[in-house]
Amino acid sequence: xxxxxxxxxxxxxxxxxxxxxxxxxxxxxxxxxxxxxxxxxxxxxxxxxxxxxxxxxxxxxxxxxxxxxxxxxxxxxxxxxxxxxxxxxxxxxxxxxxxxxxxxxxxxxxxxxxxxxxxxxxxxxxxxxxxxxxxxxxxxxxxxxxxxxxxxxxxxxxxxxxxxxxxxxxxxxxxxxxxxxxxxxxxxxxxxxxxxxxxxxxxxxxxxxxxxxxxxxxxxxxxxxxxxxxxxxxxxxxxxxxxxxxxxxxxxxxxxxxxxxxxxxxxxxxxxxxxxxxxxxxxxxxxxxxxxxxxxxxxxxxxxxxxxxxxxxxxxxxxxxxxxxxxx
Amino acid sequence: xxxxxxxxxxxxxxxxxxxxxxxxxxxxxxxxxxxxxxxxxxxxxxxxxxxxxxxxxxxxxxxxxxxxxxxxxxxxxxxxxxxxxxxxxxxxxxxxxxxxxxxxxxxxxxxxxxxxxxxxxxxxxxxxxxxxxxxxxxxxxxxxxxxxxxxxxxxxxxxxxxxxxxxxxxxxxxxxxxxxxxxxxxxxxxxxxxxxxxxxxxxxxxxxxxxxxxxxxxxxxxxxxxxxxxxxxxxxxxxxxxxxxxxxxxxxxxxxxxxxxxxxxxxxxxxxxxxxxxxxxxxxxxxxxxxxxxxxxxxxxxxxxxxxxxxxxxxxxxxxxxxxxxxx
Numbered sequence: 001x002x003x004x005x006x007x008x009x010x011x012x013x014x015x016x017x018x019x020x021x022x023x024x025x026x027x028x029x030x031x032x033x034x035x036x037x038x039x040x041x042x043x044x045x046x047x048x049x050x051x052x053x054x055x056x057x058x059x060x061x062x063x064x065x066x067x068x069x070x071x072x073x074x075x076x077x078x079x080x081x082x083x084x085x086x087x088x089x090x091x092x093x094x095x096x097x098x099x100x101x102x103x104x105x106x107x108x109x110x111x112x113x114x115x116x117x118x119x120x121x122x123x124x125x126x127x128x129x130x131x132x133x134x135x136x137x138x139x140x141x142x143x144x145x146x147x148x149x150x151x152x153x154x155x156x157x158x159x160x161x162x163x164x165x166x167x168x169x170x171x172x173x174x175x176x177x178x179x180x181x182x183x184x185x186x187x188x189x190x191x192x193x194x195x196x197x198x199x200x201x202x203x204x205x206x207x208x209x210x211x212x213x214x215x216x217x218x219x220x221x222x223x224x225x226x227x228x229x230x231x232x233x234x235x236x237x238x239x240x241x242x243x244x245x246x247x248x249x250x251x252x253x254x255x256x257x258x259x260x261x262x263x264x265x266x267x268x269x270x271x272x273x274x275x276x277x278x279x280x281x282x283x284x285x286x287x288x289x290x291x292x293x294x295x296x297x298x299x300x301x302x303x304x305x306x307x308x309x310x311x312x313x314x315x316x317x318x319x320x321x322x323x324x325x326x327x328x
Numbered sequence: 329x330x331x332x333x334x335x336x337x338x339x340x341x342x343x344x345x346x347x348x349x350x351x352x353x354x355x356x357x358x359x360x361x362x363x364x365x366x367x368x369x370x371x372x373x374x375x376x377x378x379x380x381x382x383x384x385x386x387x388x389x390x391x392x393x394x395x396x397x398x399x400x401x402x403x404x405x406x407x408x409x410x411x412x413x414x415x416x417x418x419x420x421x422x423x424x425x426x427x428x429x430x431x432x433x434x435x436x437x438x439x440x441x442x443x444x445x446x447x448x449x450x451x452x453x454x455x456x457x458x459x460x461x462x463x464x465x466x467x468x469x470x471x472x473x474x475x476x477x478x479x480x481x482x483x484x485x486x487x488x489x490x491x492x493x494x495x496x497x498x499x500x501x502x503x504x505x506x507x508x509x510x511x512x513x514x515x516x517x518x519x520x521x522x523x524x525x526x527x528x529x530x531x532x533x534x535x536x537x538x539x540x541x542x543x544x545x546x547x548x549x550x551x552x553x554x555x556x557x558x559x560x561x562x563x564x565x566x567x568x569x570x571x572x573x574x575x576x577x578x579x580x581x582x583x584x585x586x587x588x589x590x591x592x593x594x595x596x597x598x599x600x601x602x603x604x605x606x607x608x609x610x611x612x613x614x615x616x617x618x619x620x621x622x623x624x625x626x627x628x629x630x631x632x633x634x635x636x637x638x639x640x641x642x643x644x645x646x647x648x649x650x651x652x653x654x655x656x
Contacts, residue, residue, distance in 0.1 A: 085417065086415065
């Protein structure tokens with residue numbers, strides 16, 4: 001169906017259709033809404049934009065220094081090799097970019113979009129689809145629809161490897177602190193922990209599973225509570241290296257030394273993990289490669305290639321350093 | 329002088345002039361060179377671009393996680409408030425962006441450019457000026473020309489405050505590790521150290537002043553050498569928080585405890601400084617505000633405002649935490 005036919009069907013001018021497609025502001029909300037509905041119902045997809053965009057858009061809901069730079073570097077590298085530039089947006093929360101973002105991206109018309117850690121509501125997906133702007137989600141917060149292309153990492157295996165390592169050292173009272181309950185990566189990591197504990201025949205104290213965010217403050221809070229509890233763990237698997245820092249601070253505040261009195265495993269392997277004292281045992285997550293693969297997948301879709309797999313999980317692996325030891 | 333006149337003077341078509349102005353590739357290097365020379369000689373500045381750009385371009389020569397994200401956030405905030413997006417480039421080294429960057433930026437025609445930590449050679453400055461693309465350098469590596477707008481911070485005062493703090497604790501054998509010798513911020517910090525030592529009548533062992541990069545590895549190398557020397561310092565002022573981490577690792581490797589056996593002061597106050605064990609005493613550098621001010625200054629120049637001051641230094645201040653104590 002041509003744009004002219006859709007314009008006629010919706011009872012608006014072709015100029016208005018063009019404005020809506022390009023995210024311009026001077027069309028009433030009601031008209032936009034109606035036209036979006038017509039575009040959606042007719043399955044319209046813009047095919048040949050007049051000029052090929054020179055941009056990939058990379059969207060974060062927050063810039064966390066320790067891991068976001070690795071992702072940016074990965075996307076930059078692929079963009080650069082393709083002669084493209086990266087537009088960096090910070091918008092919304094992990095459930096969705098903010099509503100003004102979607103109008104901005106329609107105006108900017110990037111060649112492709114990489115969203116980090118967000119979900120993308122169906123109405124935004126529809127808008128991007130009808131404009132022919134492909135998108136890929138990097139490590140989606142929620143459970144994306146099967147047709148949403150995404151790149152993640154092996155979170156469950158990471159949780160399993162971290163916990164197995166602690167069990168092999170001889171720990172039996174092992175706690176896990178993970179991220180928010182509504183993020184798939186948090187759930188997968190803690191499920192890996194559960195499976196390792198179950199496989200070893202170890203009981204899990206229900207108080208030993210904690211949800212938080214991925215920041216140091218939550219690591220410190222949960223760490224302090226766990227260490228003060230009647231059944232304190234001798235080892236803690238933290239959901240991120242930042243949380244692990246908080247756990248180590250909580251241990252230090254109680255006069256406990258890591259790894260002598262408490263073993264701590266982090267997650268991510270941020271650049272500073274090997275510069276901490278003690279050096280942090282952690283699960284390496286290939287953040288830079290995840291950025292590369294997400295950008296590559298987005299560009300392949302932009303080139304009209306049919307992605308044979310819409311979901312790619314990169315491997316994680318345990319890096320043993322100085323923050324873990326047999327229990328005292 | 330009009331473009332047509334310049335085209336006639338240079339003996340090329342107006343279309344060729346337009347291609348060169350917009351960084352298109354299909355003009356010979358010799359012709360471009362000649363035309364640039366005519367543009368420069370005639371002091372040509374593009375005035376009214378056909379469409380106002382929606383982008384600020386932010387250029388790093390490297391993305392160092394610990395401090396680059398704060399700068400990005402500052403630039404993002406100002407761009408967002410102005411309804412602009414940020415194009416992020418990683419290019420070149422601290423002496424200059426790479427040569428393919430300048431063609432890219434002429435093609436992208438951003439509203440303004442913020443360069444982090446780089447110098448910008450006169451030939452690039454001239455190209456940006458003739459296209460009417462203003463730029464601001466954030467904490468320039470070298471000594472920029474007086475007419476180059478730049479935003480920095482009070483490096484000398486920071487070095488002075490860090491060293492005074494150590495002197496007031498009772499240290500007399502104090503070493504300083506700073507950044508590269510060809511960066512103004514390195515020199516200013518170490519000069520602040522020198523002034524504090526001189527003012528207190530303390531002698532400086534020439535071996536106690538070290539230059540490196542700002543990364544942990546150099547902190548560890550210099551730290552290990554200093555601690556193994558015949559005249560080991562009881563306190564070290566590191567040029568960055570990352571270097572301080574390396575120094576602390578070097579101390580730990582010798583079985584020394586911070587701050588009991590060695591006091592360490594960092595520089596930057598990265599987000600993780602307060603999550604280290606011990607928490608890091610450091611000089612707070614307002615990186616996010618530096619990003620904001622650089623973007624604001626660039627936009628003011630883009631709006632045709634005459635900047636009354638081309639160089640702005642934001643204040644730094646010492647934050648005393650747990651890594652410093654009186655000498656044993």
